[in-house]
């Protein structure tokens with residue numbers, strides 16, 4: 001555009017074109033640039049839609065894989081076992097070296113540690129989001145590499161740090177947790193997740209489109225929607241990664257008691273940012289640089305006077321003073 005302006009200016013100075021020609025060519029050029037910009041936006045939109053569509057196709061095709069794998073075990077899910085697991089995102093930087101861990105059926109485990117110590121990665125490995133370099137991860141005695149992703153999805157409820165929503169309606173986003181869920185079931189789950197009131201106040205209620213990755217909602221609203229989805233799904237394994245970190249303390253308090261009870265009946269792995277959440281755990285693991293450095297109940301760990309005790313003593317406001325996320 002700038003180059004053409006220079007040429008036009010030069011030609012105009014040399015009287016090779018009239019001011020009318022100048023204005024016309026400038027206008028045409030401007031319109032072309034505007035259209036090109038519009039096309040580039042449409043292209044980005046198309047690529048995003050295409051990605052969502054191909055993910056959906058992938059999920060549908062996985063159904064076939066699932067039928068040849070393990071069925072849904074409902075509440076019969078057994079232990080989760082890490083056997084000498086070695087993992088690093090990069091081959092040259094190992095995060096977990098020969099990590100072994102057994103989480104018993106229906107045990108509630110809290111995980112704490114410095115930011116970057118490997119808490120989220122530990123849970124992501126159970127979901128098979130990354131392949132491990134060595135060792136085994138077993139659920140119910142089955143190597144997760146032999147279990148279909150569909151099975152893992154059906155049996156693990158995940159509330160991640162950064163919730164993901166699809167560019168669909170609120171109803172579709174919550175009911176994604178349970179096939180053929182009714183509106184009444186979706187509303188019930190939304191009420192338990194303290195999401196019903198804000199959803200009802202939207203002009204289109206449960207039919208509101210949430211926008212690309214849920215961008216039309218606040219972080220706390222997105223988090224409550226994913227909590228509602230997970231409640232509705234009611235899977236036997238529950239993973240919560242700072243599940244209420246985006247909520248204000250009043251909303252967080254309102255949800256917390258429900259979530260504690262919800263987790264009780266399941267094998268639950270809870271990455272917590274509040275000491276009070278950990279008090280309800282059967283067992284707490286303290287991670288440091290990819291190693292489990294402490295493992296026990298709250299009172300056992302306080303008595304050990306190690307890293308956990310340090311966090312506990314820095315706990316004047318109820319938050320873990322050690323995690324830079326909070």
Ligand SMILES: Nc1ncnc2c1ncn2[C@@H]1O[C@H](COP(=O)(O)OP(=O)(O)OP(=O)(O)O)[C@@H](O)[C@H]1O
Pocket residue numbers: 089090095113114115116117118119120121122323325
């Ligand atoms: N996708 C990734 N690719 C490369 N490195 C990663 C990736 N995700 C995490 N890491 C690295 O792995 C290490 C562990 O990260 P992880 O997110 O598991 O820590 P965390 O304890 O959950 O931290 P936080 O409390 O900040 O969420 C960090 O050094 C991090 O930089």
